[in-house]
Structures are given as C-alpha cells and as structure tokens.
Amino acid sequence: MASDDIRWFTVLWRLGLFVLIFAILSGLAISPIATVFSDWAGDNPAQAQLYMDVAGAVAILVTSWIMTTLVDKRPFLTMGLRPEHVVRDVSTGLTIGTAWLGISVGVLVVAGWASPQGQVVFSVGALLVAGVSVFFNVLTQQLLVFGYVLQTIRAKAGLPIAVIASALLFSAIHSATFEGAWIPPVNVLGAGLVFGLAYAIIGSLWLPIGIHFAWNMLLGPVLGLTISGTASLGLGWTALEIDGPIAFTGGSFGIEGGLIVTFTTLALTAILILLRIRRSGRETR
Secondary structure, three states: OOOOOOOHHHHHHHHHHHHHHHHHHHHHHHHHHHOOOHHHHHHOHHHHHHHHHHHHHHHHHHHHHHHHHHHOOOOHHHHOOOOOOHHHHHHHHHHHHHHHHHHHHHHHHHOOOEEEOOOOOOOHHHHHHHHHHHHHHHHHHHHHHHOHHHHHHHHHHOHHHHHHHHHHHHHHOOHHHOOOOOHHHHHHHHHHHHHHHHHHHHOOOHHHHHHHHHHHHHHHHHOOOOEOOEOOOOOOOOOEEEOOOHHHHOHHHOHHHOHHHHHHHHHHHHHHHHHHHHHHHHHOO
C-alpha cells in the first residue's frame, strides 16, 4: 500500500545511500582480486568467481542491514528473509524455475533447434563449487533489486509500481550484454517481473531466489549454455547444441535472448499476476 507520509525526496536519498554503501563495500571486497591477487584469479577462475560472488553477497547483506536497522529502524529480516517456510518457498521456487527452463528447452528440442550432445561427463566437484557461486550471485541480485529497492519504492508508490520499477532496474543492470538487440532486454525485464511478482505473492525473497537459482544453475553449469550473453558459468561441457533461427534461439546471447523464452516468460508472468490478484482478493475479504 502506498503512503503519503513518505516524501519522494526521502525515497530517493535512501535509495542513493543504499547504492553508495553497496558500491563502496563491494569495491573494497572485490578489489584485491583485481589488483593484488590478479595472477591467482587468472589461474583459478572458478575460485576467483566464487570469491567475488561471496564478497558481493556479504556486501549486499551488510548494506541491507545498515539501511533497514540503522536508517529505517526496522528489523533486518523484514527484507524478505524470514526463516519461516524457507524450505517450502525455496523448494517451490526451484520447481517453478526448473519447469520454466524445462519448457523453454523442451520447445527448442521439439522444434529441432536444440539437440543433446551425446554422452557428457560431469564433474560433481565443479558443479558443487559452481552451485555455491550461483547461489551467492543470485542472493546478491535479489537483495540488490527486489529487497530494499522494491520495498522502499513500494512504501511511497505501492506494490505494482515498485515491481515494475524493480524489473526495469533488473534489466538495466544486465544492459552491458544486450549489444543493441531488443529481445534480450525484453526477456530480462520479463524475468524481473517474474521475480518481483513472486516476492509480491508471499512477501518473501526465498521464492524468487529459488526460481532464479534453478534457472541460472541449470542453464549455465549443468547444460553449459550461455547466460545473459556470457559463458562464464560454463564448466567446460555442453549438454545441448543450439542451432536455429536467432530470433527464436537467441544467438550469441543464449536462449534468454530468443522468442521462445519470451513466450514462456509471458505465460509465467500471467500466471503469477493471476495468483497475486487471487491472493489480494482473499486478503480483502
């Protein structure tokens, strides 16, 4: 619910302070990899990526704690990280994310634009390291966009505007990989709407964290495909060969830049909107 008690000036300076603190903390945490330990990072890319993802998560957690506890004067766990039902929410999110990606890939396979790469040898150890890295990366993105930012905008403008604004921000932080194409930003915006709506339905970040983790983990480390225009999450194997019209398969950006993912994302967004409307109807009775 929007509030007239909070001025836009207050919203803007709090968001500005949030971004500033996070930028400082994450810069301090990650700078050693880019300077003193750059040679080590070059020789150990997986471990370096893990360090950066954990460092980013620590930075956003500390930033969120400072803003909620010291600035807003409210409990930190109101960020959407309450432990109640965490197993249920994460499990539901993992199921939704797996189905979302599974249907997208399934359509590509049926259309003849994706085919299995025969026998693929997986490394369990590499998958475990990648899984931890992906989790902390997802946690950082969710807290950065759909935690304090969404909640602060919601306090003034209401939930629908907050979800849309957060989705736009989510697309914006991935803009460096779009390379002038129009489908990737649309799809990433759609993913942002999915995550924002998932949070809105239950008031917990654990659900969108589960969705986001399942998508990234399966698409990158497990299948070995490109995520948002980068192959950095690949572990040296490719379980699927993608070969088809760029408009539908996404080309160099990966399947997230294709119309198949556009259609599945629109369908999931519509389902979540209906669930949110249904939940709102029950709450007003």
